[in-house]
Amino acid sequence: MKMKLSFFILALGAMVAGCYPDNVDYYDEFDVALTHYQDDYDFQAQGTYAMPDRIVKITGNKIEGDDPEYVPDVVATALLGMIAENMSNLGWQRVDIDEDPDMLLAPAAWETTTISWWYDYWWWWWGSYYPPGWGGCCWGGWYPPVYVSSYTTGTLVMTLIDSDLESASGRPISQWTGAISGLMSGAYNADRARRAIDQAFAQSPYLETN
Amino acid sequence: MKKILLIIFSFSCINTFAQDNIINFQYSIGFGTGDLGDFIENPSFRGFVFDYRRLTENNIAIGVEVGWNVFYDELNYDTYTKDNLTITGKQWRYNNQVPLLVAADYIFSTEEKLKPFAGLGVGTMFSRRNTNMNVYTIEEEAWSFALRPELGVVYDISFNTGISATAKYYVGFESGDLPTQSYLSLNFGILYLLY
Numbered sequence: 001m002k003m004k005l006s007f008f009i010l011a012l013g014a015m016v017a018g019c020y021p022d023n024v025d026y027y028d029e030f031d032v033a034l035t036h037y038q039d040d041y042d043f044q045a046q047g048t049y050a051m052p053d054r055i056v057k058i059t060g061n062k063i064e065g066d067d068p069e070y071v072p073d074v075v076a077t078a079l080l081g082m083i084a085e086n087m088s089n090l091g092w093q094r095v096d097i098d099e100d101p102d103m104l105l106a107p108a109a110w111e112t113t114t115i116s117w118w119y120d121y122w123w124w125w126w127g128s129y130y131p132p133g134w135g136g137c138c139w140g141g142w143y144p145p146v147y148v149s150s151y152t153t154g155t156l157v158m159t160l161i162d163s164d165l166e167s168a169s170g171r172p173i174s175q176w177t178g179a180i181s182g183l184m185s186g187a188y189n190a191d192r193a194r195r196a197i198d199q200a201f202a203q204s205p206y207l208e209t210n
Numbered sequence: 211m212k213k214i215l216l217i218i219f220s221f222s223c224i225n226t227f228a229q230d231n232i233i234n235f236q237y238s239i240g241f242g243t244g245d246l247g248d249f250i251e252n253p254s255f256r257g258f259v260f261d262y263r264r265l266t267e268n269n270i271a272i273g274v275e276v277g278w279n280v281f282y283d284e285l286n287y288d289t290y291t292k293d294n295l296t297i298t299g300k301q302w303r304y305n306n307q308v309p310l311l312v313a314a315d316y317i318f319s320t321e322e323k324l325k326p327f328a329g330l331g332v333g334t335m336f337s338r339r340n341t342n343m344n345v346y347t348i349e350e351e352a353w354s355f356a357l358r359p360e361l362g363v364v365y366d367i368s369f370n371t372g373i374s375a376t377a378k379y380y381v382g383f384e385s386g387d388l389p390t391q392s393y394l395s396l397n398f399g400i401l402y403l404l405y
Contacts (some may be wrong), residue, residue: 029300032298033297033298034297034343035297036294036295037294038294039294041380059302092306151304203296
């Protein structure tokens with residue numbers, strides 16, 4: 001009887017572990033466009049924004065004092081071009097950081113990884129990758145209700161910040177966040193990137209200023 | 211001779227419910243109802259129930275029950291909005307239900323090979339709901355007070371083995387992150403007597 005019991009318990013365990021449904025079959029099934037905005041912010045009253053020419057790459061070393069890394073120029077230029085095109089279509093004018101823009105658009109990217117402290121670490125600190133005048137040291141205002149596990153996938157995050165506003169704790173507030181995930185899973189694919197970036201702006205009609 | 215007769219008589223009287231302790235391993239198919247059915251329409255073909263009962267007098271069996279069902283669905287690439295958060299992509303939905311109950315059954319007949327019974331379980335049910343998109347998961351959990359009425363039949367296939375078919379309806383009342391979770395399960399099992 002004990003043998004039979006052991007067999008059934010083992011079979012039961014195998015059934016539970018083996019039959020649990022999996023999900024992703026193809027890279028492009030990873031593609032996700034996520035957007036969030038502050039509903040009390042008047043985007044229509046704004047019109048200009050500044051954006052850097054490079055996309056900083058979150059590598060995990062900056063917090064320990066290492067120099068920042070950047071997305072390769074050929075890829076960054078293409079992605080920034082898509083972002084600028086969408087912003088232009090919504091009526092925004094891109095200006096230099098010295099021209100007192102209404103908002104700052106700060107992009108950041110990472111290729112992988114085990115960012116388990118998403119909101120209490122990276123979410124606050126990637127702002128420090130950008131020089132002073134780019135929104136100070138920190139970034140925050142909204143904690144996404146998500147967890148991040150260790151899949152290999154790329155994420156591009158775009159944040160629109162009004163540098164005149166800050167939270168009660170003195171941190172800049174992201175008025176709009178667009179997160180595009182899946183861009184760097186597999187080889188870089190411009191069509192997938194465009195689809196995802198276009199989608200992020202298409203599902204954010206409140207950004208339109210004209 | 212007297213001892214031999216006694217042994218023969220004892221075996222002739224044994225049937226599945228003539229023993230004190232009964233265990234039942236069951237394969238379970240679940241059908242979500244209410245909020246759970248709205249979240250995932252597909253039935254769950256992944257599940258099990260383990261029942262233990264001790265037969266008392268008056269055709270009543272009392273014991274415990276542990277089970278698991280996972281409901282799963284895959285939604286097409288689409289846009290999903292909640293408040294001021296919008297996500298576009300493919301969506302994978304999971305709902306795990308784990309009831310942990312004390313249970314009592316009334317067996318309508320212990321003398322026949324086919325034994326219908328009705329039961330009620332009371333306890334708790336753990337629910338975990340995941341909405342996955344890319345590497346993101348929105349996870350909602352609840353430990354809820356649970357009730358579970360049940361109807362079933364057992365058929366004796368040998369002196370210490372039987373097979374069962376049961377219908378159980380689980381209701382885990384609103385708790386934690388989730389509203390009331392309920393599902394109907396059809397279960398097919400093998401019973402053993404423990405000595």
